[in-house]
Amino acid sequence: MNEHDPALEPEHRNPADKLPVHVAVLMDGHGRWARRRALPRVAGHRKGAESVRRLITACVRKNIPYLTLFAFSSENWARPETEVKRLMELFLDALYKEMDELHKNGVQFRVIGERSALDGEINAGIDRAEEMTRDNQRLHLSVAINYGGRADIAQACRRIATAVSEGRQAPGDVDEESVAVNLATAGLPDPDLFIRSGGEQRISNFLLWQLAYTELYFCDVLWPDFGESDLERALDFYAGRHRRFDVPASRWRQVSPMFWKRALTAVLLAPPVLLALWFLPPYAIVALVGVATVLAAIELARLIPFSGPVPHWIYVGLVLALGLGGSLAVVYGSPSFARIVLAIAFAWWVYMAGHLLWRRDPLGGLYSSTGGKAVAGLLVLVPAWIAIVQLHDLDHPGHPRHLVYLLFLVWIADSAAYLAGKQFGRHKLAPVVSPGKTVEGAIGALGIGALFAAAIGAGFWHYRGTTLLVWTALGVVTVAFSIAGDLTESVFKRIAGQKDSGTLLPGHGGMFDRIDALTAAAPIFGLGCVLMEKVVQ
Numbered sequence: 001m002n003e004h005d006p007a008l009e010p011e012h013r014n015p016a017d018k019l020p021v022h023v024a025v026l027m028d029g030h031g032r033w034a035r036r037r038a039l040p041r042v043a044g045h046r047k048g049a050e051s052v053r054r055l056i057t058a059c060v061r062k063n064i065p066y067l068t069l070f071a072f073s074s075e076n077w078a079r080p081e082t083e084v085k086r087l088m089e090l091f092l093d094a095l096y097k098e099m100d101e102l103h104k105n106g107v108q109f110r111v112i113g114e115r116s117a118l119d120g121e122i123n124a125g126i127d128r129a130e131e132m133t134r135d136n137q138r139l140h141l142s143v144a145i146n147y148g149g150r151a152d153i154a155q156a157c158r159r160i161a162t163a164v165s166e167g168r169q170a171p172g173d174v175d176e177e178s179v180a181v182n183l184a185t186a187g188l189p190d191p192d193l194f195i196r197s198g199g200e201q202r203i204s205n206f207l208l209w210q211l212a213y214t215e216l217y218f219c220d221v222l223w224p225d226f227g228e229s230d231l232e233r234a235l236d237f238y239a240g241r242h243r244r245f246d247v248p249a250s251r252w253r254q255v256s257p258m259f260w261k262r263a264l265t266a267v268l269l270a271p272p273v274l275l276a277l278w279f280l281p282p283y284a285i286v287a288l289v290g291v292a293t294v295l296a297a298i299e300l301a302r303l304i305p306f307s308g309p310v311p312h313w314i315y316v317g318l319v320l321a322l323g324l325g326g327s328l329a330v331v332y333g334s335p336s337f338a339r340i341v342l343a344i345a346f347a348w349w350v351y352m353a354g355h356l357l358w359r360r361d362p363l364g365g366l367y368s369s370t371g372g373k374a375v376a377g378l379l380v381l382v383p384a385w386i387a388i389v390q391l392h393d394l395d396h397p398g399h400p401r402h403l404v405y406l407l408f409l410v411w412i413a414d415s416a417a418y419l420a421g422k423q424f425g426r427h428k429l430a431p432v433v434s435p436g437k438t439v440e441g442a443i444g445a446l447g448i449g450a451l452f453a454a455a456i457g458a459g460f461w462h463y464r465g466t467t468l469l470v471w472t473a474l475g476v477v478t479v480a481f482s483i484a485g486d487l488t489e490s491v492f493k494r495i496a497g498q499k500d501s502g503t504l505l506p507g508h509g510g511m512f513d514r515i516d517a518l519t520a521a522a523p524i525f526g527l528g529c530v531l532m533e534k535v536v537q
Contacts, residue, residue, distance in 0.1 A: 002300060002466030007527045009071060015170070017160060018238065018239045018358065019062060019063070019064060019239075019241060020037055020065075020187050020191070020192035020193040020215075020238055021064070021065060021066055021189055021192055022065070022068070022188065022190065022192050022193075023059065023064055023067050023068070023192070023193045023195065023234075024064070024067075024068040024069075024070070024191035024193070024194045024195070024206070024207055024210075024211070024214070025055065025067070025068070025069050025070065025194075025195045025196075025197075026194070026195070026196040026197070026203070026204060026206050027048060027052070027069060027070065027071070027197060027223040027226075028046045028071045028196060028197050028200060028222075028223055028274050029044075029050070029197050029198030029221070029222030029223045029225075030044030030048045030222070030223055030224060031044055032044075032198070032222055033047065033048075033222040033223070033224040033225065034224075034383075036310050038095060041083055041086075041375075042083065042086040042087075042090070044222075044223075044501065045086070045090055045393060046090065046313070047095060047224035048223045050088065050224070051224055051225070051226045051227070051457035052224055053098075054226075054227055054228060054323055055067070055069075055226070055231060055379075056102070056107065056139065056141065056229045058231050060105060060106070060107070060138055060139050060268075062235075062422075064139070064307045065138075065139060065140060065141060065389055065418040066139075066140045066142075066189060066191075067140070067141050068112075068141075068143075068144065068185070068187060068188070068191065068207070069141070069142070069143050069144065070144045070147070070206045070207075071143050071144060071145055071149070072087060072091070072113075072144070072145045072146060073144075073147060073204065073206070074113070074114065074125030074146050074148035074151055074205075075147060075148065075205065076176075077146075079118075081528060084145055088118075088119060088122060089235065092119075092121060092122050092495070093226055094153075095122070095125035095126065095128070095129055096125060096304065099128070099129045099132060099133070102129075102133060102141070103132050103261065103439075105135065105138065105139075105329070106136045106137060106138030106139065107133060107136055107138060107139045107140075107141050107475060108133045108134060108135075108137065108138075108139065108140045108141065108361065109129045109130060109132075109142075109143070110130055110140070110141070110142050111130070111142070111143050111144075111147075112142050112144050112147055112184040112185060113144050113145045113147030113184065114147070114151065114270070115145070117146050118145065124202070124347055126268075126513065129199045134364065134478065135364055135365070135370055137359065137361050137364065140175060140188070140361060140458060142185070142188065144184075144206070146313070147184065147206070148205050149203075149205045149206055149209065150208060151261060151364070152183050152185075152207075152208070152209070153179070153208060153209055154211075155182070155183075155184070156179050156182035156183050157182075159180070159497070160174055160178055160179070160182060163498075168498070168500075168502070168503060168505060169499065169500060169503060170503050172533050173509065175499075176273070176432075176436075177204050177435065177436050177499055178499040179268060179497050180209070180435055181493065181494060181497055181498065182497055183209060183210070183375070185207070185210055186494060186497055187363050187432060187494055188432065188493070189428065189431035189435070190210045190212070190213065190214065190431070190435065191207065191211060191214045191240065192214060193214065193215050193217060193235075194206075194211055194214045194216045194217065195205075195218075195219070195231075195236065196216075196217070196218050196219070196222070196410050197221050197222060197223040197226050197230075198221075198222055198223060198473040199218070199219075199279070200218070200286055203476040208295045212326045214236070215238050215241050217234045217237050217238070218331070219234070229279060231333075245367050246524065248260065255388070261453040272403070275322070278343050282331045282389070282392065282393060282416070283331065284323075285392050286324065286327040286328065286331060286389055289319065289327070289385050289389060290320065290323060290324055290327070290385065290516060291382070291386050292380075293319065293320075293323055293381050293385045293515075294316060294320055295378070295504065295510075295511040296340055296381060296501070296511045296512040296515055297315070297316045297319040297320070297381055298316055298379045299501040299502045299510040299511060299512045300375075300380075300381065300492060300501070301316055302496075303373075303492040303493060303495070303498060303501060303512075304370055304373045304377065304457075304492070304496075304501075305496065306368075306370065306374075306464040309371075310388075312374045312484055315374060315377075318372055318378070319377075319378065319381050322378065323381065323382045323385035324384065326341060326382065326383075326385070326386040327385055327386050327389040330386060330389050330390050330393055331389065331393065338390045338526075338530075339389075339527075339530055341383050341386050341387070341523070342383070342386075342387060342390070342526050342527040342530065343527065344379075344383065344489075345379070345383035345384075345387065345523035345527070345532065346523065346524060346527050348380075348383070348482050349485075349520050349523070349524060350378045350486055350521075351482055352488050353480075353481070353484045353514070356430055356433065356484060356487050356488070357430075358490075359480050361432070362430065362432055362433050362491060363432060363433070363491060363494060364448075367491055367492075367495060369372045371493065371496070375489075377492070378493075378526065379419065380488060380489075380519045380520075381519060383522075383523045384515070384518060384519040384522045384523060386517075386524040387517075387522040387523040387527075388403065388521075388522050388526075389445075390526050391403040391406060391522065391525070391526050391529065394529060396431050401460075402525075402529060404519060405456060406478070406518075406522065407518075407526050408452070409449060409452055409453065409456075409475060409477075409478060409479065409490050409521075409525075410482050410517050410518055410521050412452050413445040413446075413448060413449040413452075413479040413482060413517075414445065414482070414486075414517055415422055415510045416444045416445045416447070416448035417437070417441040417442060417444055417445035418441065419444065420438075420440055420444025420445070421436070421437065421438040421440055421441025421444070421526050422441075422443045424438075424440040424441075424444070425438030425439075426438065426439075426440060427440065428437040429441065429442055429476075429483075429487075430490075432488050432494070433487050433490045433494055434486075434487055434490040434494070437483075437486075437487070442480075442483055445479055445482075445483065446476055446480060447477050449476055449479035450475060450476050450479075451462055451496075452475065453471060453472045453474070453475025453476065454468065454472045454475075454518040455469065457471040457472060457475075470532060471532070473530065474525065474528040477524060477528065478521050478528065479521070479526040480523050480527045481520040481521055482517035482518070483517070483522035484520050485516050485517045485518065485519045485520030485521060486516045487518045488516070488519075488520070488537070489501065489512055489516035489519075490516075492512075500513050501513050515519075
């Protein structure tokens with residue numbers, strides 16, 4: 001591949017053509033290709049490497065963002081020793097000869113599989129390649145080496161068992177997402193299209209969990225002969241499929257027990273929280289919100305993670321110092337300071353919304369380094385603490401109606417997102433970050449949020465006309481950013497390979513899990529209230 005190769009220019013396809021986001025390929029037929037030509041088997045593998053180059057070039061041009069190749073299975077060690085040795089030599093050669101070109105063309109490279117059995121020189125080459133290309137976004141290329149689907153699932157189960165035994169996860173919280181975040185492909189969306197060359201019609205222990213809803217395409221072409229026209233036929237096959245995820249008629253009765261546990265926890269916690277908001281003085285509110293924020297910061301520091309306990313607790317202390325100082329400034333009557341913090345938070349969450357929706361790799365960029373994740377964590381937690389105190393301070397003592405309204409708005413929207421996604425979910429909202437969240441769930445949250453905002457605005461605050469419309473719009477925007485807050489926490493968890501931030505709250509995981517939506521909703525709603533003078537009067 002060449003950096004300025006016209007073949008790499010993006011292809012302009014008919015918008016009606018459906019392209020897969022993630023293509024997984026099992027490359028089969030190298031040996032038969034060589035045997036038919038009376039050549040050694042390694043000749044088939046060398047020729048197959050050319051097909052890999054063509055496939056990568058085509059995926060870049062067609063803007064297919066994820067490609068996973070099954071290069072060497074855990075069962076392939078049973079092949080003749082000389083063949084295995086030649087395969088490893090070819091792979092090592094590719095690591096050093098091809099990686100510079102891949103890097104120039106924006107390809108991010110990673111290896112999935114059990115690397116402990118690989119030669120030290122190969123592992124060093126993999127480390128070099130992954131480090132070199134980690135910030136690239138044009139194509140995410142994963143190569144499965146010494147990989148087996150069953151072993152992948154077993155490894156995920158072992159990690160979950162360890163988390164349960166160490167108290168980091170409750171047994172009742174183990175679900176499909178718990179498995180997904182512990183697989184070798186954590187951070188990748190499940191494949192939309194699986195291609196196998198060589199005529200066999202089986203998946204051969206490749207991505208067993210991940211291929212559950214994948215369209216399967218089998219062709220007779222031997223891999224060394226596989227070209228762009230063969231890829232086009234596979235894509236045409238995919239485009240002609242109707243992606244239906246069958247929903248049983250009884251699905252309304254299939255709400256997870258986890259939902260009821262979450263609801264019960266919320267019901268039990270709501271009365272003491274509301275009483276505290278109503279009757280505690282401002283300084284006590286600062287302390288109450290501070291405790292929740294510090295608990296979330298402790299969990300976040302584990303997710304980042306830092307190199308040892310000292311930087312871990314320094315980070316928690318920094319969150320405490322910044323949040324406490326800012327909150328006391330609000331209590332002491334510094335509205336200009338609060339507005340500056342809210343404006344900074346607004347800019348951050350607008351950036352994060354774009355990062356989540358339009359960045360090809362939402363787990364990269366700022367989140368690819370410990371320092372970046374630490375800064376992101378500060379921008380998530382500290383402004384939220386200050387914003388909650390500011391909202392409590394908006395109203396007369398003993399009547400924190402804005403803050404109580406926000407808590408109910410976020411809780412109702414979150415419940416609506418879960419139920420709507422459970423019943424109607426078809427399209428993944430952010431498959432890399434949180435595979436369980438759907439576009440339909442988000443629409444449900446926005447719709448219910450709008451109805452709730454309009455009902456409270458008209459019935460409680462007695463807004464009418466334009467004021468009611470603006471108030472309702474603020475409710476919708478707040479809900480939208482609450483989803484961004486939820487997904488942002490999922491970024492931290494996905495990178496760390498954790499389903500929950502902790503086990504503090506039954507059904508909710510940790511404190512960070514409980515306040516994730518609020519971290520974005522509070523500053524956005526607080527800024528909206530400042531801008532809506534009629535609301536804050």
